[in-house]
Amino acid sequence: MRLTLRIALIVTLSTLFVGMEPGDTQTVSVVNNLEFGDVFPGVPKSIDKAQTGAAEFSVSGNAGDEITVEFILPDYMSTTSGHSMRLVFGSADLAMDSSASPNQSAPLNDDLNPYIVQTYGIGANGLSVWLGGKAVPKLVQQPGNYSADITITITYTGN
């Protein structure tokens, strides 16, 4: 009985460690925020995912791990005093690259819809994710600093 229990315990611990391995080394971090800079009332301003100012996220993990990438995107940016400005994300504002040398200008997987959950494999150097967007100020937009949260969730699928 004791022998049986020990074997069961070893198998369980092995399962535990094997099961944790992919997640244990996986991280996601913000490299750049989506920065529109100066915006003028009545003049929409777009930041392309391939240009400076685009949001960039970096995912690290074991090469070959399959993950899903999901965003929670804001509809508005706002000031601390409560003024809001429309923020729009288009159906091709997302790009990802898991190659050894991620290229923001010519990513492996371009023109993706950030509102759709993307399934992707992590490369040897992880995965780079870029996001663009458009700020749409009103003609009478209140001057000031506006901001909003962009949340990215990386989920390990186990595949």
Added chain:
Amino acid sequence: MISSTNRQSAMKKAALVLTVLLLGTASCVLAANYVVTGQATATVATALTVTATQELDFPLTFPGQPSTQGITHDDSTGIFTIDGEPGAKIITTFYLPEYMTGPGGDRMTITFGATDCAIDTSNAGTPAAFGDGWNNQNPQDLTAATLGADPVIGSEAPGNNTRIYIGGSIYPSIVQAAGAYTADIVLVVAYAAQ
């Protein structure tokens, strides 16, 4: 010698440990979920304001005698003042009348020539002493293509504004009704793409 009761108790403890470990394993695998929050940021510049600082005022005119008001008269050239973000590019468009209306609805023709406008981005300029910017322009065509660039909000302290001067000509007929004549001159200003 282990009693049957003690053995059962040990087995229950072992089963409990196993259950905990299995649940832990499951939670480790299922909880491989990573969330990070970035930011979208922007700074909105000062809103534009346009003020009709001075009316375009023609001197006393006689029937049949055309009269021209230039853009160099401090007291009678039309002046619009534009405030906004210093240095920012703007788009300016005039909607100009073709006649002025007087007593009893009588009309008098008004025209604007190809050099009847100036865009002064200096702080110290006046119609009589033009500062910097675009002088002698066509008020009907203040596009960047014509000006060579988008006009800008002046960035010379303390004014930090741009003033637009406008002149014109009127053509009273020989039977023009006597009295005061007026018309609206509309200036629309918006920020251009920077």
